Amino acid sequence: MSATSLLMPKMGESITEGTIINWLVAEGESFEEGDILVEIATDKVDNEVPATSAGVMQKHLYDANAVVAVGEPIATYLAQGGDAEKAINPSEKKESQPTKAQAPKKRAKPKVAPATRTIVSNENVFVSPLIDSIARKHHISYEEIARIPGTGTKGRLRKKDIMQYIDDGRPFQFAQPVAQPDPDAYKIPNLKLDKGKGKIVEMDRMRQMIADHMVYSKHTSPHVTAYVEADLTEMVQWRNDNKVAFQEKHGERLTFTPLFVEAVAKAVEEFPMINVSVDGKNIIVKEDISIGMATALPSGNLIVPVVKNANQKNLVEIAAEVNRLSSLARENKLGGDDVKGSTFTISNVGTFGSVMGTPIINQPEAAILATGIIKKRAEVMERPEGDTIEIRQMMYLSLSFDHRIVDGYLGGSFLRKIADHLEQFDTTRAL
Template sequence: MARVEMTMPKMGESIMEGTVLKWLKQVGDPIEQDESVLEVATDKVDTEVPALHAGVLQEILVQEGQVVAVGAPIAVIETDAASAGTPAPAAAAAEGAPSINGAEKPAAEVPYVPAVATAQAAPATAGAAQPQTGRFYSPLVLSIAREEGISMADLEYLPGTGSEGRVTKKDILDYVAGGKQPLGQSAASPAAVAQPQAPAPQAAPATPQPAATPQTAASAASAAPATKAVPSISGNQELIEMDRMRKMIAQRMVDSKKISPHVTSFVEADVTDIVNWRNKHKDAYKKREGENLTFTPIFIQAIARAIQDFPMINVSIEGDYIIKKRDINVGVAVALPSGNLIVPVIHNADQLNLNGLSKKLNDLANRARTNKLKPEDLEGGTYTVSNVGSFGNVMGTPIIMQPQVAIMAVGAIKKKPAVIETPQGDLIGVRHFMFLSHSYDHRVVDGSLGGMFVRRVADYLEQFDPNTTI
């Protein structure tokens, strides 16, 4: 028999940790290969994690509700030695955390457990630690660092609990809460001067800084809910705690408003030809494809074409650099039965025709509402559209989906009297109109670009060919 460590798998390019929601197997239960063992929640999707080896669940290392870094052990499975192989723990870690690209190291090397095991030795190693000069920092981490006045030199010395030692939002917020004590060379210099006078006492001030990193922060976070004050309410009020997804949405909305200075431009578009075209084809499409033909694929097609005309809308910000995206991946906000919101992504939307966009959109929306989305369905978005018109709203001021720099809300289509220009003169007629609301990040998108983009989308909608086939 062999004991194999089951590790937290990597479930997406930007996912660095997951929360154990529920163990589907208990200690002593037999497990088949590829059988689901537990449910895990990430900041993008909830999913089941299968076993890489068949055997018996020998030990559960992480309890429900705990947050675990990618690559960290979560359980031990006892397997047949022949099927498991000798280097089982290393193999399990490698298989559980596949590399995104050739530059990434196996997740087994993530400095998660070692940081806990050497907490007492941390003061000695902190001074000798090397700066992580090539480390990736998310836009959110960099934004918090700028707001808090944390230098890049200190940021490079800050221990990270994410994949490949990356600094997560939790890491930098814990550092800020700890008083932002100097790290690296700025921290080592005073210690070196004070050390000859009183070695043991002078070493103590450096102790709190490293100790407040991976596991201390995790234990503090787990203890936080118990110490949170519960709001006091009267007898005619009801106290409702947010569920996990609502907490996540709330945090992302607050973060986005802190990161991006939002500006919103509005344009009204005449979509009469689109309405007439859809009315003409929707029944035949439903009969042929077994799916509804909605307006949203037409909106996505117009947005994708406008992005091709204005590629600087299709960017993200990394520090002082602008990253221009070649792929046009349009996220679509989908309302869930729970009342929450999720944004699956149509990758390479510019390469799909109307039928392809319609089928892809229906598939993503159906799987979103049945909780069957995969992590890759939520990754890589470069622009987002939200159909607020489906709720009867005529316009809105949507909040940008980070790290994107723009988002569009499409409003309800309403009949209005309008002046129609003809060669014989102007006439008054009934037309179908809708508002397009375009929010953008004023750090990189000025009013001219933001306004021209939404106007171009409206132009494509108004120029829709009534002879289009689907």
């Protein structure tokens, strides 16, 4: 065996240096052709440097996070056969195309270690070009690859691992992958609670899905709930005065729900960071504003039909869509498209006589609004001639929001804006 230097590869015409992210082969550890030796980052992309021949890692000349000029030695190793000159600088090898499972992400700060490329449930498995080539030849899926034990650093797959797996007859070809337990994860204690005796009612499929969705939401999003009250006197009076004429003219019933949807859509336009979802460490700001409205089915279960692009509809169009969806819900005839695509949800708990509620976020949204019952109350009103006590139509609004991405200022301001739109309702608007 001869000592060989591993050089910092050139990874682009304008690239003059790279950052060592992580050594994947330790000093003194052997490796096979195609094994990934080190991960390198530039200001443009991440790259994995594969071994072009088998060998033994002799010494790392730089630690992780070190910035090294292109062409400088970063390690020495003892090559076993193969073309020594070819092994000196792996960047001279034609750059292989990354597979879908290992597509590199752009980096803003090259010294930050990237997320491990994952397949199914094994976070330590990634597919190098050599492993991918072998897998394709033998028709091995990524899901199956994720079940193969790796003997490389941190469980990474080597050529000999997949070849041995094939020689063994692919024993995990039809096995179901099992995620490794997280030792730091919260474990639900088994308290052996006395749940009492009585009639057993088995949950139907929808109730089971709702239960799973609610538990998932509370587990995923740290919920914070803010409250405001709104004076809806003018809006209620306008609706009472015009609901008959509205139905005669447009053939649609005018309930309070279209008015709430309209106000919320306007507020979302003014606070777009409410209209978001979390994707790992990224925030997706939605282009569409589609308002879901929690609706009770005849079975008692809840479903969330969606008013698509609510901000682009006028009151007549919103009312027509609300009536259509409500009617389909009562008849259990909602289609798949009717309940997809919501970016924000309203739950009208006032329908059941509740003064206010603390709704659970409809994942993957960032917030949900609950509207309470509209109730007459004596309120102190500030008038130019002095304070007076008047009977007003009041309603509490509560907003539960995901505190990972929505702070108190944004959540409170957004909620107040919805109340302002309801309180400042234009009573002179034409039908």
